[in-house]
Amino acid sequence: MSRKKTKIEISDPETDRKITVTLEGKISPHFVASVVEDIYRKLESGFEVSADSPVSVPYVDLDSLSMREKVELVLLKFFRHGWFTSNDVQEQYTILFKAELPLSTISTYLSRIYEEGSQSILERTGTRKQYRYRLLAEKVKDRIESISKLDYLFT
Template sequence: MASEDRTNYVYEFTYSSAPGLREIFQCKYVRPDEALNRFRKILALTESPFDFKIIVSDETMGEESSFQVKGGSIEEMFVKFKVFLETSTGFIFEPVSEKVTEVGIEEARFESMSNYDKMQVIIYASFKHGKFSSLDVTEIYQDSFSEDLPKSTASTYLARMWNNGKGHLERYGNRSGYTYRLRTEIAEVQKETERAEEILAAIQMRVRD
């Protein structure tokens, strides 16, 4: 680490990777932007993280600041953590043009998305009409992302999405072969559909490039 990049800060990031399971990531003496970038890479390894907390300690001054985010999206959490780091350390993140910011957000969004997240994008963007099965999801997923998604994994993810309490999916059939329908009559589903279409279009352009 170059001497001009060394700081006196210790960063501790805490998040939940599952109910009752907390993960802790710590790094020392790097700049706030580097600390946030490292945390982003660590977080990308977790399927659906939630309940985030950051603690920043200044070893020279003996000061400590913390900030916690419950709920919300990962993107919103990073925006809030960035503002918190600027406030608590005085570090100013380098400004970027609006165009670069948009590209960066889409790239970071793609890199941080889990297979489960990407499957949800496929469902909201591709199955607005009629019923579908895990096999249908697998085929479109593989075509969209050029990645394999086993049918058994898609079945597990669909069951999780159906059972997450949001009520966005209806399920038909039995364990020998479930089919699902996206409840597009719900306003929240319509918003998710619009968002998913935008994300999928951006990701597909990136994958094809």
């Protein structure tokens, strides 16, 4: 059985340049958009795109992420600065993934992430009834940079 191939052709009538991209396999619309955006950025900066020029777009299938990975993604994307509560995380999770996640589940994941000791990326304050969390900037700097490369997922 052959894999599905999708061919995208982009041409610029002013410069008579044409780019053809062939994608193979199960490809999400988000990934296609990110590839086109990456090519556009390279062309805008004067970079010559050729068959030997790799397109460096990270690909993440949101559906394949674990619940914990999804919660961490929300934290890194929306709560880079300042304090937040489990209610704040639940709200952003619902917006991003278009799915409800019980507040108790969010609270459990935040607590587990916090309780990782020296590996924890969170600090916590408040009482059990209303904990507030904040990302430890020095521990998530690289992760935040990686997440910023995935902005195509959040449009």
